[in-house]
Amino acid sequence: MKLHKIKDNSQQKKDSFSDIGTLTGKIADKTLEQLEREGVFVFPEIVKDAEDITRDQMIIQSVNDSYRSGNVMGFLGCGDERLIIESRFGGEEDDFFFQYLLDRVMDFPNIVDLESDANQDSRLFNFLLFLFPYYLKTAMRKGLFKKYIRHSYNDGNVKGAIDIARHIEKNTPFTGNVAYSQREFSYDNSLMELVRHTIEFIKRKPYGRNLLVKVKDEVKLVIDATPGYEPYDRQKIIEENKKNTVRHAYFREYLALQRLCLLILRHQKHQIGSGSRQIYGILFDGAWLWEEYVNSLIEDVFYHPMNKGGKGAQRLFACNIGLIYPDFISRDNKVRIIADAKYKPLDNIGNRDYLQVLAYMFRFDAKAGYYLYPEAEGSDDMKLWMNRGSTYEANVSPRDDISITKHGLKIPVDSTDYAGFVTKMKTHEQEFKQVFTTR
Structure with missing residues (x-):
């Protein structure tokens, strides 16, 4: 290999x-x-x-x-x-x-x-x-998945299409039953059966039951909804x-x-x-994993719109125009903060990133923005003050009220085992969150 x-x-x-x-x-x-x-x-x-x-x-x-x-x-x-x-x-x-x-x-x-x-x-x-x-x-x-499936019956309570060939085969001479089939809305369908087969397969793995205990x-x-399950x-x-x-967008x-x-x-x-x-x-x-991980650290301080889940959508303009999903919007609406999770090196956070966060800050009347990124160096925060003025009038100067801060979470790179890595991460996480909890 x-x-x-x-x-x-x-x-x-x-x-x-x-x-x-x-x-x-x-x-x-x-x-x-x-x-x-x-x-x-x-x-x-x-x-x-x-x-x-x-x-x-x-x-x-x-x-x-x-x-x-x-x-x-x-x-x-x-x-x-x-x-x-x-x-x-x-x-x-x-x-x-x-x-x-x-x-x-x-x-x-x-x-x-x-x-x-x-x-x-x-x-x-x-x-x-x-x-x-x-x-x-x-x-x-979304609830258990239901869909129409066709069931075959052979009794005297006819409710669907009569199956002539099956009727002749099963009911000759005639005993009072009729062979017919009917479309019914059911949980016990091919998809739920597939999920059930997967569950039963995982159960047989050495770690299977520990894995499934979380759900x-x-x-x-699923087991209750699939009484027709047969291993073969x-x-x-x-x-x-x-x-x-599955074709329906809802599912x-x-x-x-x-x-x-x-x-x-x-x-x-x-x-x-x-x-x-x-x-x-x-x-x-990695960008999604990093964003969800950061959310687990600061969710008590920030709202977290999620574009992949379609939750917390915001609009730039009236009439539902300009769909946006800022990564994080502070819950404090008096001193609003916009934060953006970036799974990329500090030097790669550049112009397009600045424009995006500044647009979000303008939309939510925020004076402070943050980039939240992982780093190995343990560098101090980099605070960028927005300029005012124009080079044409030669009056460019930094403002003192609008800023974007690059705030890194230090990732240990010298751990010899996973347990030691986790211990160090817990310490760095507390340092990382302190910026937002002490404001």
Whole structure:
């Protein structure tokens, strides 16, 4: 197996990718949206009207004689070639920061070291299993999935279309029953059966029950809603779901869950990535993980609109024009603060970022803006005062009432084990939050 490792937000010479040339040729300069259509599992799922960069973000982008990586972390493969994308704060052996983000945001089991399993395909499969509780909980917020299915009956209470052939077969000589079928709105349908098969499959894993205990209420609802479940029906249920994917926009969360269940269950019959020309893998949007992690730290001080969930949408103008989703809007409406989570190095926060936050500040009458980013150096905050005046009149000077501050959260890079990393992170988190809690 040919394995190559890179860091997010980094740049490497194209020559260094020569040993995984086939895989590189299939992913270079392609967006997450394109790779998702080709079978790569992207978390969180792509949302068409999302304002963020997710849809157009590239895994590796050509820059002269080099490839530049973005905010994506995860695992990709093609044939016997593998690419691991770690966080830029990871060490030579361990990537504690990526593990910590997954643990805080998604309650992942503490076993996600990409190097700890010699079989990278098994590691990828475990990632898919760990995602299941999150996707199940998200989908079930819409309630149990119902759809019309056709049931066949043979009794004297005729309510649907009579099945002549089946009637002759079963009711000759005539005994008073009639064979008929009827379309009924039911919870016990092919999609809920697929979810049930996935639950039963995960239960048989050594860590399966511990994984499902986080969604025990949702699991009970699925089990109660699928009395027709039969273990030997798995392949038939898989084929039905492959042919009949969820189409209604309201149930897009169930579409993501359906796709994940199919990946998990089909792994048993067809190994993930079987075939030398197929791309496979799982990718995590680091920007989304960072934003949700920051929210877990400051949610008691800030509102958190979410474009991927369509929650907390704001408008720049009257008549519902100018849809925006600021990352964070302070709950204090007397001294309003706008904050933007940026999973990128300090030096990469530039002009477009400034314009975006200043527009949000203007919209919400905020005098202070913040960029919240991860850093390894432990640098002091950088406070930028907005200018007034014009170079044409030679009267440019800094204002003393409007500012944007680059506020970093220090990420430990010298920890020897995960427990030590967590301890240091807790200390740095308190320092990070203190800016907002002492105002």
